[in-house]
Amino acid sequence: MIQPNKSLQAYNTFGVASTAEFFVEIFDRVELAAFFKAHTTEQITVLGGGSNILLTQNLSGIVLKISLTGIEVVEESPQEVILEVQAGESWNDVVSYCLDQDYGGIENLALIPGQMGTAPMQNIGAYGVELKDVFDSCVAMNRETQEFEYFDREACAFGYRESVFKQKLKNKYVICSVRLRLTKTNHRLTLDYGSIKDVLSQSGIDNPSIRDVAAAVISIRQSKLPDPKILGNSGSFFKNPIITKKTADQLKVNYPQLPTYDTGDGQQKIPAAWLIETAGYKGFRQGDAGVHKHQALVLVNYGQATGAEIWRLAQSIQDKVEKEFGIRLMPEVNIY
Ligand code: EPU
Numbered sequence: 255m256i257q258p259n260k261s262l263q264a265y266n267t268f269g270v271a272s273t274a275e276f277f278v279e280i281f282d283r284v285e286l287a288a289f290f291k292a293h294t295t296e297q298i299t300v301l302g303g304g305s306n307i308l309l310t311q312n313l314s315g316i317v318l319k320i321s322l323t324g325i326e327v328v329e330e331s332p333q334e335v336i337l338e339v340q341a342g343e344s345w346n347d348v349v350s351y352c353l354d355q356d357y358g359g360i361e362n363l364a365l366i367p368g369q370m371g372t373a374p375m376q377n378i379g380a381y382g383v384e385l386k387d388v389f390d391s392c393v394a395m396n397r398e399t400q401e402f403e404y405f406d407r408e409a410c411a412f413g414y415r416e417s418v419f420k421q422k423l424k425n426k427y428v429i430c431s432v433r434l435r436l437t438k439t440n441h442r443l444t445l446d447y448g449s450i451k452d453v454l455s456q457s458g459i460d461n462p463s464i465r466d467v468a469a470a471v472i473s474i475r476q477s478k479l480p481d482p483k484i485l486g487n488s489g490s491f492f493k494n495p496i497i498t499k500k501t502a503d504q505l506k507v508n509y510p511q512l513p514t515y516d517t518g519d520g521q522q523k524i525p526a527a528w529l530i531e532t533a534g535y536k537g538f539r540q541g542d543a544g545v546h547k548h549q550a551l552v553l554v555n556y557g558q559a560t561g562a563e564i565w566r567l568a569q570s571i572q573d574k575v576e577k578e579f580g581i582r583l584m585p586e587v588n589i590y
Pocket of ligand 1: 379380381382448478488489490491492493494513525526527528529531536548549550551586
């Protein structure tokens, strides 16, 4: 059923006010194909969990909320399982399901907000693991032909917070389901990122299970990242910039404390949070728009901020960081 003038406040984790001219929720593939076939001229904005968007205005046309559900084992061997998850499932519910079944591979990605279908879009990642590491394939509907097409990992062209669905095929496909390749035994744990090892050893755990790793990730996240149910936010607002080694070395002359991470291909990843904090913005607040006091990369809505106000704050951060360091931060969230 298409609803006119629908408030989107409950459909974006920033919790900003915005209205969709029309709104429809879709529960299965047949309905999805029929909808696109019937609405060829209207502007259609596809919405997943609303956890990676900033709505700076009301949306004209139709906002289509993806609510396809289902989790199913489609292939299994003694070592591995292939799990097919429909696009509308909550990502964290999938993580919890895998922990319950002892399927390994996504424990470092616990507590990331959002839905399964949007996970490949930006190749979600945290604590040394990215979706691409467990991704087998996905099925996406071509919006123009309504055909369901298969994409393997290569076809998705994953990069750091990137995929073909954000680049060449932007707004051309709707991801319907994703297959994950997970381990049943001999889980390959990723413990090297940040403080995971420290948190585990503080708890006296030296032979961690995937549940222990997820618990460590959850405690680290909860200490730094605000819960969108309590304080509106969209996780990291900007991407961590990747610069050449030469530029990094030049910056280090003036900023010897600048943290840098080798990307493996001669480039250096710089924490945007460090640039923002050093530019003086950590904990900054302007009206109800602010920079989180525990993580400078997270912009927050203290209550009544509009998307436009948050975007203005983001732009002033971009300008100040560029003036100070010569680096233009690029948003990780999608701006509407
Ligand atoms: N730092 C600061 N000030 C701060 C916070 C961090 O200077 O206020 C510096 C520190 O040097 C720290 C470094 O930034 O060591 C990295 O910080 P952190 O480990 O918190 O991670 P991040 O680079 O800010 C990325 C992802 C997060 C993900 C974490 C953990 C991006 C854009 N963000 O953040 O993903 O949870 O690593 O893996 O890559 C998201 O995408 O929404 C997200 C939350």
